[in-house]
Amino acid sequence: xxxxxxxxxxxxxxxxxxxxxxxxxxxxxxxxxxxxxxxxxxxxxxxxxxxxxxxxxxxxxxxxxxxxxxxxxxxxxxxxxxxxxxxxxxxxxxxxxxxxxxxxxxxxxxxxxxxxxxxxxxxxxxxxxxxxxxxxxxxxxxxxxxxxxxxxxxxxxxxxxxxxxxxxxxxxxxxxxxxxxxxxxxxxxxxxxxxxxxxxxxxxxxxxxxxxxxxxxxxxxxxxxxxxxxxxxxxxxxxxxxxxxxxxxxxxxxxxxxxxxxxxxxxxxxxxxxxx
Amino acid sequence: xxxxxxxxxxxxxxxxxxxxxxxxxxxxxxxxxxxxxxxxxxxxxxxxxxxxxxxxxxxxxxxxxxxxxxxxxxxxxxxxxxxxxxxxxx
Ligand SMILES: Nc1ncnc2c1ncn2[C@@H]1O[C@H](COP(=O)(O)OP(=O)(O)OP(=O)(O)O)[C@@H](O)[C@H]1O
Ligand SMILES: [Mg+2]
Numbered sequence: 001x002x003x004x005x006x007x008x009x010x011x012x013x014x015x016x017x018x019x020x021x022x023x024x025x026x027x028x029x030x031x032x033x034x035x036x037x038x039x040x041x042x043x044x045x046x047x048x049x050x051x052x053x054x055x056x057x058x059x060x061x062x063x064x065x066x067x068x069x070x071x072x073x074x075x076x077x078x079x080x081x082x083x084x085x086x087x088x089x090x091x092x093x094x095x096x097x098x099x100x101x102x103x104x105x106x107x108x109x110x111x112x113x114x115x116x117x118x119x120x121x122x123x124x125x126x127x128x129x130x131x132x133x134x135x136x137x138x139x140x141x142x143x144x145x146x147x148x149x150x151x152x153x154x155x156x157x158x159x160x161x162x163x164x165x166x167x168x169x170x171x172x173x174x175x176x177x178x179x180x181x182x183x184x185x186x187x188x189x190x191x192x193x194x195x196x197x198x199x200x201x202x203x204x205x206x207x208x209x210x211x212x213x214x215x216x217x218x219x220x221x222x223x224x225x226x227x228x229x230x231x232x233x234x235x236x237x238x239x240x241x242x243x244x245x246x247x248x249x250x251x252x253x254x255x256x257x258x259x260x261x262x263x264x265x266x267x268x269x270x271x272x273x274x275x276x
Numbered sequence: 277x278x279x280x281x282x283x284x285x286x287x288x289x290x291x292x293x294x295x296x297x298x299x300x301x302x303x304x305x306x307x308x309x310x311x312x313x314x315x316x317x318x319x320x321x322x323x324x325x326x327x328x329x330x331x332x333x334x335x336x337x338x339x340x341x342x343x344x345x346x347x348x349x350x351x352x353x354x355x356x357x358x359x360x361x362x363x364x365x366x
Contacts, residue, residue, distance in 0.1 A: 155298065191288070
């Protein structure tokens with residue numbers, strides 16, 4: 001194993017369910033690996049694991065995070081290396097246990113060990129504000145708050161931002177978790193017609209920096225159908241380009257914000273205002 | 277495609293306004309949830325240095341108004357506590 005690494009721990013979180021956390025964890029994790037970074041993605045959704053499925057690794061799961069925490073398996077035994085991207089690894093969640101099987105100490109030890117072996121640790125949080133979600137964010141350096149342009153999602157994101165500022169290890173040390181907003185399932189046409197909250201609306205309300213805007217797209221569905229992150233399955237698709245841009249921003253690059261368009265809508269071209 | 281939509285204002289402005297009002301409330305509630313606990317503890321510490329009272333006879337509550345809020349502290353103190361009176365003991 002390579003020595004001297006110290007990974008950046010990123011939590012992908014939202015409060016509200018079904019907004020695109022798992023999709024985004026897979027896409028960003030894969031995109032980082034495609035950029036040559038050594039990445040592990042961890043599924044914290046104990047009892048409802050799905051990251052394995054979205055990554056196409058569901059038939060290769062032998063041991064999981066809970067097994068490692070309980071000492072049933074060693075960490076290297078539980079890590080699954082992606083068949084297509086050798087830099088991408090998955091630590092799956094347990095499907096049979098409940099979320100109370102996660103302990104703070106156990107998670108701390110697993111993260112500490114992974115930190116020395118990877119460049120990035122991306123934690124896929126379950127929905128809600130219970131144990132699984134608070135442990136997924138507990139040791140994060142950086143948080144990606146996944147938000148749909150819709151009232152309940154924005155409200156829950158605000159709540160999660162409050163937790164990130166109070167319940168994480170960094171917050172308790174008096175430091176700040178680095179927070180980024182990822183707007184997903186964005187429909188430019190609907191926002192332009194005032195049918196959906198716009199990027200500016202969401203940004204003004206939540207006031208944290210914008211990491212990216214992922215458009216609503218069939219390519220996302222197609223990618224998860226075949227068990228391949230969208231950045232790998234169709235790298236030229238609109239959502240893949242948006243995830244690549246977000247990944248570069250996550251790495252600290254300054255690149256202009258745009259809403260990648262799949263080019264199907266003439267309406268968007270005629271009336272689409274410029275991206276935020 | 278309905279061209280009328282171009283001229284009709286959508287519902288997003290309403291969503292935006294409702295969220296702004298709601299989150300302003302929820303954010304203050306979050307920060308004051310702690311504030312009230314801290315106030316209670318420190319107020320009780322100060323008063324207990326001078327008079328004896330029972331903790332379950334203490335009520336502290338905060339009423340939030342539009343421009344000002346009020347903090348009401350209600351402590352029941354049994355009679356006959358000399359320390360409430362000012363001045364030198366004889
Ligand atoms: N940009 C997008 N375009 C279209 N569909 C999307 C997009 N992003 C996510 N979806 C779909 O939305 C659904 C929920 O996505 P996902 O499982 O990633 O959300 P989640 O936040 O992880 O959910 P949970 O809270 O249950 O863990 C999936 O069917 C996914 O394919
Ligand atoms: Mg999920």
